[in-house]
Amino acid sequence: MQKSFNEFYQAVRPTLEQLEKERRVALSRSAWAVGIAVVAGLLVTLGIFLVNPDNDPSGAIFALLFFAVAGYGYAEWRHLGPFRRRFKLEVIERLVKFVSSELHYDPSAGVGERAYRDSLLFPRSHDRFRQEDLIAGTVGQTRLRVSEIHSEYRTRDSKGRTNWHTIFRGLFFVLDFPKRFNGTTLVLPDGTGWLGGLGDAMQGWDSRGELVKLEDPEFERLFVVQGTDQVEARYLLSTSMMERIKELRKRGPLYMAFTGGNLYVGISSSRDLFEPNVLKPLGMDDLMAHMGNLRQVLGIVDELELNTRVWRE
Amino acid sequence: MELLWVIVGLVGLVGLVYVVLYNSLIGKRNQVENAFGSVETNLKKRYDLIPNLVAAVQKYMTYEKDLLERIVSLRTQAMAAAGGTPDPEQRFKLEGDLSQALRGLMINVENYPDLKASQNMLQLQASLNEVEEQISASRRFYNAAVTDYNNAVEMFPSNLVAGQMRLTRKPVFTIPESERAAPDLGKMFGG
Numbered sequence: 001m002q003k004s005f006n007e008f009y010q011a012v013r014p015t016l017e018q019l020e021k022e023r024r025v026a027l028s029r030s031a032w033a034v035g036i037a038v039v040a041g042l043l044v045t046l047g048i049f050l051v052n053p054d055n056d057p058s059g060a061i062f063a064l065l066f067f068a069v070a071g072y073g074y075a076e077w078r079h080l081g082p083f084r085r086r087f088k089l090e091v092i093e094r095l096v097k098f099v100s101s102e103l104h105y106d107p108s109a110g111v112g113e114r115a116y117r118d119s120l121l122f123p124r125s126h127d128r129f130r131q132e133d134l135i136a137g138t139v140g141q142t143r144l145r146v147s148e149i150h151s152e153y154r155t156r157d158s159k160g161r162t163n164w165h166t167i168f169r170g171l172f173f174v175l176d177f178p179k180r181f182n183g184t185t186l187v188l189p190d191g192t193g194w195l196g197g198l199g200d201a202m203q204g205w206d207s208r209g210e211l212v213k214l215e216d217p218e219f220e221r222l223f224v225v226q227g228t229d230q231v232e233a234r235y236l237l238s239t240s241m242m243e244r245i246k247e248l249r250k251r252g253p254l255y256m257a258f259t260g261g262n263l264y265v266g267i268s269s270s271r272d273l274f275e276p277n278v279l280k281p282l283g284m285d286d287l288m289a290h291m292g293n294l295r296q297v298l299g300i301v302d303e304l305e306l307n308t309r310v311w312r313e
Numbered sequence: 314m315e316l317l318w319v320i321v322g323l324v325g326l327v328g329l330v331y332v333v334l335y336n337s338l339i340g341k342r343n344q345v346e347n348a349f350g351s352v353e354t355n356l357k358k359r360y361d362l363i364p365n366l367v368a369a370v371q372k373y374m375t376y377e378k379d380l381l382e383r384i385v386s387l388r389t390q391a392m393a394a395a396g397g398t399p400d401p402e403q404r405f406k407l408e409g410d411l412s413q414a415l416r417g418l419m420i421n422v423e424n425y426p427d428l429k430a431s432q433n434m435l436q437l438q439a440s441l442n443e444v445e446e447q448i449s450a451s452r453r454f455y456n457a458a459v460t461d462y463n464n465a466v467e468m469f470p471s472n473l474v475a476g477q478m479r480l481t482r483k484p485v486f487t488i489p490e491s492e493r494a495a496p497d498l499g500k501m502f503g504g
Contacts, residue, residue: 179446213457215456231351233450234450234451235446235449235450
């Protein structure tokens with residue numbers, strides 16, 4: 001495997017070297033853009049002080065900040081953004097194809113709002129939905145689609161300011177599940193543990209199904225399970241499956257939905273995967289790191305043993 | 314006069330608590346029955362599967378006649394027990410023995426490469442796996458419902474109402490120790 005990875009590295013090396021040149025150009029142009037903006041900001045504030053020396057100095061700091069942010073915004077739009085896109089298209093796409101020819105990658109697409117809604121995992125309606133880095137295809141016999149998503153809702157405070165609140169941010173998977181099922185079973189992080197019995201009662205009120213109490217105390221402490229069918233929920237969440245889910249939980253807060261014949265998995269994370277670091281030279285290390293991330297993302301199929309199919313009829 | 318109102322209030326409160334406890338106990342008892350129904354449905358699926366399984370292996374397995382006979386006889390006994398209404402504990406024990414015998418059979422299949430490779434056998438194994446998983450799921454549901462019910466029957470203050478309703482503890486559906494130690498069917502035939 002290591003050898004073939006080396007071969008892959010040799011194959012993409014010219015591309016990486018080319019991208020490294022582009023990175024340096026993008027970085028220096030961005031530095032220039034920010035620098036010019038800051039100098040312009042300084043001149044403007046200086047001008048204001050010359051015209052009216054009694055001005056409030058906090059206004060000057062604000063103006064300076066504004067120019068710096070505007071400069072960075074320009075750099076991001078004109079230089080850094082295009083570089084990141086090029087990197088993803090040239091390197092990540094080839095990396096995905098290297099891992100499996102059954103997979104394809106699209107940096108600007110996602111699993112879709114439809115899949116997100118169909119999962120029933122996040123009943124709160126969102127005002128903003130962003131997604132990127134779609135990987136789709138099959139791993140073994142399991143069909144998989146995964147992307148990063150970020151859903152948010154908006155509130156306004158009494159002063160009319162808009163605030164954005166995250167509903168979910170992280171990796172979102174749509175997967176085949178080897179067992180057949182008709183109803184809906186949800187596995188959600190348990191946010192009411194400390195409320196004890198009262199928490200149970202409150203969980204019972206959700207319209208997405210009745211509370212399913214499972215016999216594994218650790219699992220019960222970590223998750224709330226809701227389902228439309230008590231037996232089906234236990235059929236899907238076999239004792240070995242619960243062990244695997246607890247293991248997967250170590251990656252981050254976990255949301256799972258078995259509904260509409262699909263398995264949806266959301267793993268919360270604020271990490272932005274598959275992005276190049278513009279401040280560091282590109283090299284084999286980056287490639288290895290992205291490879292590691294990719295393998296971890298696809299590893300969910302093995303971790304949940306989705307390729308084990310002994311229940312066919 | 315005031316004392317009278319206090320007494321009326323207290324009696325009303327006790328009555329209300331009684332109604333709530335009574336209804337909750339009935340709800341729990343019905344949940345146990347409902348869960349038991351789902352266990353029975355899945356056990357019945359297994360009864361239906363056994364004749365096919367026995368027919369498929371009979372031709373090959375000349376040395377395991379005893380085991381096959383035991384499976385057939387256990388199935389007959391279990392079905393008879395399901396027909397009548399003897400105590401559930403006896404019934405669960407029969408089903409446990411049947412599970413164990415079936416697992417024994419599946420392990421023996423390994424010794425007959427022709428049989429193991431046959432399409433019919435693969436299908437039967439998959440069906441048996443499926444049924445066993447469903448039985449296990451409904452058994453867990455039943456046990457959860459029974460535990461909930463037993464807690465209500467024994468805990469204060471619902472135990473007072475339960476005693477008056479003549480509700481008693483119900484047995485959980487356990488599996489024999491040796492069966493739990495047996496290898497995982499899924500792992501054996503899956504891959």
